[in-house]
Amino acid sequence: MKWRCNYCGFEGDASRTYYWRCPRCSSPLSLDYPVECEFSSSNVVWERYSGFTPFKPSKWRGEGLTPLVSEKTSGHTLLFKLDYLNPGGSFKDRGTALSIAYAYMLGYKKTLVDTSGNTGISVALYSKLYGLEPTIVMPKTAPVGKKKAVLKLGGRLVEAESRTAATQIVEEYIGEPGVYYVGHLWSPLYIIGHATIAYEVYEDYGVPDYVILPIGSGGLLLGVVYSFEKLRECGFMEKTPRIIGVQGYSCQPVYRALYGVEEKGEDSTLADGVMVYNPPRAGEVAGKIREHGGDVVLVGNTEISRAHSELWQMGFLVEPTSAIVYAAYWRIREKIPSNSSILMVLTGSGLKTLL
Ligand SMILES: [Zn+2]
DSSP states (O other): OEEEOTTTOOEEETTTOOOSSOTTTOOOOEEEOOOOOOOOOOSSHHHHTGGGSSSOOSOOOSOSOOOEEEEEETTEEEEEEEGGGSTTSBTHHHHHHHHHHHHHHTTOOEEEEEOSSHHHHHHHHHHHHTTOEEEEEEETTSOHHHHHHHHHTTOEEEEESSHHHHHHHHHHHTTSTTEEEOOTTTOHHHHHHHTHHHHHHHHHTOOOSEEEEEOSSSHHHHHHHHHHHHHHHTTSOSOOOEEEEEEETTBOHHHHHHHSSOOOOOOOTTOGGGOOSSOTTHHHHHHHHHHTTOEEEEEOHHHHHHHHHHHHHTTOOBOGGGGHHHHHHHHHGGGSOTTOEEEEEEOBBGGGGOO
């Protein structure tokens, strides 16, 4: 497997050296590896989709292969992908499982990440699994339950003034000997890990007409698009779904990358998990949305709060950030043709945000 920079042409041997971004031009990197168009019948996600991933993690804690729940409503088939049921309570476990297995393979001893919360739990969980020491830098405004989970998992928690300050703090530690900077906003391992969501949906249902996804760093959206593109290249399907990304009015970098302007609206502070102000792959995310005939929908706190309550009433115990996809569905549902199927990925457990 090989690192590749699509901006300056840099290439590097990924089985020997880790780069969290391009060492030559500081852009996000891609990972090249051979893909085999085959699924197995294993109930371990990394064995089932080993043809689509660069290596198989040596440890597994039940991440992936989450349930897909179908609900018919107002002429649509809603497909809820319950990714909040992953071991660390969020979809991030798919990317983290690959990323930390890779850190272990390369002999790192410590892990480091800046996060709004869920990635911190995930990195602490998998670091401990492989015997690595995790340092998690999180804004002090992050939900208390997420901080407690990191500590309970044995992570070293550093609290920052804000999400941006968290990134500034990790910059001081990156490059220290033996420290693996997870860099989940940058790492293609997260994109490849999150891609397993769409292989599972394809096996459980087929190809939905629409996919509605939250955008923080955009890694989830890029992963899901990547896997639908791979399925098309493999000849499993002809048409990819329309991709709808969701951001809040308070933080809309991908909307800005797509349209060149920001739109005014109600604050979206309830969706703290997608408050990534300067995602390194924003342009790439906007490009993929354009390529797949999609759009970015913006939502505010009133809609998020209503969607969150409704999801709980329906039996989906998600955190407020995860409700933005359902809020977006309500915003655009009249524009979606009847008989369409709409996949919504429910990303994070609400149990961590109750404390
Ligand atoms: Zn480069």
